[in-house]
Amino acid sequence: MAILALDIGATKFAAGVVDAAGAVTAVRRAPVPVRGVWDVCRELLVSVADGAAVSAIGIGSAGPVDEPAGITKPLNIPEWRDGFPIVAAVRELFPGAAVRFAMDGACLALAEQHSGALHGVRNALAMTVSSGIGGGIIVDGRVSLGRTGNAGHIGHIVVPGWDVRCACGGVGCVEAVASGMSSARWAREQGWPGETGAELARAARAGDPIAVSALARAGTALGQAISSAAALLDIDTVVIGGGFAHSGEPLWGPLRVAVDRHAGLGFLRGLRVELSRLDEGATLVGAAVLACSDTDPFATATSGFPEE
Amino acid sequence: MAILALDIGATKFAAGVVDAAGAVTAVRRAPVPVRGVWDVCRELLVSVADGAAVSAIGIGSAGPVDEPAGITKPLNIPEWRDGFPIVAAVRELFPGAAVRFAMDGACLALAEQHSGALHGVRNALAMTVSSGIGGGIIVDGRVSLGRTGNAGHIGHIVVPGWDVRCACGGVGCVEAVASGMSSARWAREQGWPGETGAELARAARAGDPIAVSALARAGTALGQAISSAAALLDIDTVVIGGGFAHSGEPLWGPLRVAVDRHAGLGFLRGLRVELSRLDEGATLVGAAVLACSDTDPFATATSGFPEE
Numbered sequence: 001m002a003i004l005a006l007d008i009g010a011t012k013f014a015a016g017v018v019d020a021a022g023a024v025t026a027v028r029r030a031p032v033p034v035r036g037v038w039d040v041c042r043e044l045l046v047s048v049a050d051g052a053a054v055s056a057i058g059i060g061s062a063g064p065v066d067e068p069a070g071i072t073k074p075l076n077i078p079e080w081r082d083g084f085p086i087v088a089a090v091r092e093l094f095p096g097a098a099v100r101f102a103m104d105g106a107c108l109a110l111a112e113q114h115s116g117a118l119h120g121v122r123n124a125l126a127m128t129v130s131s132g133i134g135g136g137i138i139v140d141g142r143v144s145l146g147r148t149g150n151a152g153h154i155g156h157i158v159v160p161g162w163d164v165r166c167a168c169g170g171v172g173c174v175e176a177v178a179s180g181m182s183s184a185r186w187a188r189e190q191g192w193p194g195e196t197g198a199e200l201a202r203a204a205r206a207g208d209p210i211a212v213s214a215l216a217r218a219g220t221a222l223g224q225a226i227s228s229a230a231a232l233l234d235i236d237t238v239v240i241g242g243g244f245a246h247s248g249e250p251l252w253g254p255l256r257v258a259v260d261r262h263a264g265l266g267f268l269r270g271l272r273v274e275l276s277r278l279d280e281g282a283t284l285v286g287a288a289v290l291a292c293s294d295t296d297p298f299a300t301a302t303s304g305f306p307e308e
Numbered sequence: 309m310a311i312l313a314l315d316i317g318a319t320k321f322a323a324g325v326v327d328a329a330g331a332v333t334a335v336r337r338a339p340v341p342v343r344g345v346w347d348v349c350r351e352l353l354v355s356v357a358d359g360a361a362v363s364a365i366g367i368g369s370a371g372p373v374d375e376p377a378g379i380t381k382p383l384n385i386p387e388w389r390d391g392f393p394i395v396a397a398v399r400e401l402f403p404g405a406a407v408r409f410a411m412d413g414a415c416l417a418l419a420e421q422h423s424g425a426l427h428g429v430r431n432a433l434a435m436t437v438s439s440g441i442g443g444g445i446i447v448d449g450r451v452s453l454g455r456t457g458n459a460g461h462i463g464h465i466v467v468p469g470w471d472v473r474c475a476c477g478g479v480g481c482v483e484a485v486a487s488g489m490s491s492a493r494w495a496r497e498q499g500w501p502g503e504t505g506a507e508l509a510r511a512a513r514a515g516d517p518i519a520v521s522a523l524a525r526a527g528t529a530l531g532q533a534i535s536s537a538a539a540l541l542d543i544d545t546v547v548i549g550g551g552f553a554h555s556g557e558p559l560w561g562p563l564r565v566a567v568d569r570h571a572g573l574g575f576l577r578g579l580r581v582e583l584s585r586l587d588e589g590a591t592l593v594g595a596a597v598l599a600c601s602d603t604d605p606f607a608t609a610t611s612g613f614p615e616e
Contacts, residue, residue, distance in 0.1 A: 064575050073574060123455040137540065139447045139459070140606070146448070146542020147431040148575045156539035158532045158570050160468040160480055169572025170535070172468055224466045225536075227478065231464035232445065232537055234454020262466050264477025266381060267372050267456045298448070 002052040004094075005287035006045065007104065008032075008061040008086070010076035010132060013041055014281065015048045018058075018288040022114075024281065026050075037079045042093060054094040058291030059086060060107030060283040063134065067149020070101055075167055076132065100290045102145070102298070104128075105152035107286025108241070109136030109143045110297060114289045116278045117239040124235050126276075127154055128283075129222065130242035131197065133175040137233060145298045155179070157225040162217075174225040178218035180244035187214040201247035215250035222251075223258025223273075230268050241276030310360040313595035314353065315412065316340075316369040316394070318384035318440060321349055322589065323356045326366075326596040330422075332589065334358075345387045350401060362402040366599030367394060368415030368591040371442065375457020378409055383475055384440065408598045410453070410606070412436075413460035415594025416549070417444030417451045418605060422597045424586045425547040432543050434584075435462055436591075437530065438550035439505065441483040445541060453606045463487070465533040470525075482533040486526035488552035495522040509555035523558035530559075531566025531581075538576050549584030 003018040009032070016027035030044045045057075062074035070087025074080055087101050102110075109126040112118035118126060118138060127135040133155030137144050144151040155175035156168055166176035176182050180197020187200055192210040194200060203211035226238050245251070255273065263271055278285065290297060311326040317340070324335035338352045353365075370382035378395025382388055395409050410418075417434040420426035426434060426446060435443040441463030445452050452459040463483035464476055474484035484490050488505020495508055500518040502508060511519035534546050553559070563581065571579055586593065598605060 064573055066575075123459070139452050140450070140454070142448070144447050144541075147544050148542055150542040150573070150575045151431070151447070151540070153539040153542065153573065156573055157465075157536040158468055160466055160470070162468070166572060170570045171572075172532075172570065173539075173572075224480075228465040228533075228536055229540055231461040231481075232459070232540065233452075234456055234458040234461065236455050262478045262480065264474060264479075264481075265372055265458070265461065265464055267374075267458045 001055040002049055003288075003291050004045065004048060004054055004057040005284050005291055006057060006059045007107075007283040007287055008041070008059065008072060008074065009104070009283070010062045010074060013044050014284050015044050016284060017048060018291055022288060022292055024284050024288050027281065027284065032077055035079060037077060038084065038089060042089070045090070045093060049094070054097040056098040056100070056291045057090060057094060058287035058289070059090065059099065059101045060104040060287040060290070061086065061101070063103040063105065063150055063153065065101070065103045065149045067102060067145060102290055103136070103149050103152065104283045105134040105136035106143050106145060106149070106298070107136070107283045107290060108134070109138055109152065109286070110289045111278055111282045111286035112239050112276065113138060113143065115285065116276060116282070117274060118237060121237045123233060124237040124239070125154065125226070125229055125233065127238065127240045128242035129179065129240055129245040131179060131181045133179050139233065143298055154225060154229055157228055159221040159224045162221070174221050178221040183214045183218045183244070186217065187211060190214070197244045201244070201250070204250035205248055212250055215247055216254040219251045219254030220258045223255040224262055226273060227259055227262035227268070230263055230271055231265060234267060236271060238271070238273040239276045240273070241278055241282055243280070245275060309363040310357055311596075311599050312353065312356060312362055312365040313592050313599055314365060314367045315415075315591040315595055316349070316367065316380060316382065317412070317591070318370045318382060321352050322592050323352050324592060325356060326599055330596060330600055332592050332596050335589065335592065340385055343387060345385060346392065346397060350397070353398070353401060357402070362405045364406040364408070364599045365398060365402060366595035366597070367398065367407065367409045368412040368595040368598070369394065369409070371411040371413065371458055371461065373409070373411045373457045375410060375453060410598055411444070411457050411460065412591045413442040413444035414451050414453060414457070414606070415444070415591045415598060416442070417446055417460065417594070418597045419586055419590045419594035420547050420584065421446060421451065423593065424584060424590070425582060426545060429545045431541060432545040432547070433462065433534070433537055433541065435546065435548045436550035437487065437548055437553040439487060439489045441487050447541065451606055462533060462537055465536055467529040467532045470529070482529050486529040491522045491526045491552070494525065495519060498522070505552045509552070509558070512558035513556055520558055523555055524562040527559045527562030528566045531563040532570055534581060535567055535570035535576075538571055538579055539573060542575060544579060546579070546581045547584045548581070549586055549590055551588070553583060
């Protein structure tokens with residue numbers, strides 16, 4: 001019997017087999033196509049399962065999701081944007097398997113809690129900063145789901161000073177200002193000739209003034225969003241992964257300045273903001289944690305005062 | 309045996325006796341003095357206890373707090389700002405009493421959950437908008453404490469467009485922009501001759517253009533902070549109490565426009581933002597809930613995945 005983990009990203013799928021130690025092995029990837037998205041996903045899962053019976057599968061998906069309904073609605077996968085019943089589809093593919101499903105940000109927080117910087121941290125934020133910005137929150141010791149499985153949408157905190165339209169329909173979201181894609185777009189508007197967030201980071205490290213400004217703009221907005229989240233949640237640790245987070249001091253310098261400037265409350269002094277030690281497979285690790293947990297890792301207490 | 313409830317506000321204390329039905333009766337109030345703050349608080353408690361033995365007392369305090377240490381550090385009570393050991397002091401006053409202590413915002417959320425708009429709501433934000441801005445959050449069914457008891461500090465979410473210094477040491481906090489006191493200060497800077505947030509609201513309803521602008525500015529900032537919190541927490545209900553929240557359409561119109569403009573994600577459609585039905589005694593009601601709960605109303609689950 002095999003246990004699988006699946007990561008549904010905005011641009012690619014990743015899937016693997018969870019071994020006895022909880023590690024994800026035999027990982028395969030496939031780009032998300034414009035049409036026939038489920039066909040590609042199904043073939044990837046079938047090839048990873050490699051004929052074995054599947055007892056459990058954990059799925060982390062780009063958000064938003066409708067977790068209680070088992071439906072994913074990723075903003076950046078047009079064919080699925082209005083909703084795809086991922087849990088039902090996977091159940092049909094692997095009858096009898098326990099299917100567990102969460103937003104990628106919640107999986108990221110599970111992964112950081114399980115084997116990263118958030119191990120044992122009871123109040124924290126895990127973020128990814130790459131082409132988009134997402135995350136998951138740990139509140140009083142547990143990864144929070146929120147009402148529909150979408151808690152942790154740090155990318156859609158409103159930040160000061162910019163009035164940029166966001167793909168979510170809102171205005172001024174930190175994702176629309178500070179993601180790799182948004183930063184590269186802003187730099188191009190200022191005359192920078194490159195294309196990607198990774199190129200932008202290289203250009204900034206080489207001293208290109210537009211690139212330096214773009215990363216300062218992104219770092220400042222990230223620091224402001226982090227300060228807001230930290231005040232609301234009373235956390236002491238923020239861990240950031242994702243490709244664009246690896247842009248170095250041109251991003252992290254202004255980010256730290258913004259956190260110092262905005263996180264003024266006494267209980268936020270010493271707020272740790274650090275780069276994740278997990279690699280791009282972090283969501284997959286979280287999906288594996290989800291697949292392997294005997295009980296629902298998100299389950300809410302039934303003892304105590306609430307819901308009398 | 310009497311059960312007491314105490315509300316430590318920025319400008320006044322309130323204390324009462326919790327009756328068998330959980331209601332707070334025989335409420336007495338006292339202004340917070342510049343010096344001798346504990347003396348006034350102690351006298352109030354002694355007079356409310358009225359000679360009865362005290363079995364339990366619930367305390368809600370203006371924040372920040374150091375909840376695990378039983379210390380309150382209210383930003384707006386200078387004598388206590390660096391920390392007053394309220395739990396130890398109350399224990400000495402009423403030996404043998406169970407002393408339970410939380411930030412006022414957490415008490416507010418408990419009160420709304422117990423007898424207000426948040427009854428049965430599993431993911432929500434309770435706010436107070438008066439001379440300051442505070443709140444408490446309900447995450448996956450429970451009022452959250454955060455690391456030090458300060459979860460719910462919505463007043464220190466950073467909002468766009470203003471660069472105002474905040475009493476917390478930060479810059480651009482929604483409290484520095486949108487509280488009654490901050491709004492009145494801004495209006496005076498524009499030439500408005502009045503003094504208080506209540507006067508400002510009356511002037512706006514009478515059509516004074518500076519007052520109308522001041523309330524629009526406040527409502528917009530509140531709507532932005534609410535949108536940020538809603539995206540991060542995945543909540544469906546926000547309830548707002550406090551004197552300045554009763555400013556009517558000049559505040560609520562721009563607030564709703566800002567929520568519509570910024571809360572773009574699908575899972576936030578239909579986000580309810582409403583005026584609290586509880587009056588200024590809400591924190592005291594929450595402190596009573598705290599005093600009466602057999603188990604810790606904030607206690608975290610011990611089953612499930614976290615903290616392995």
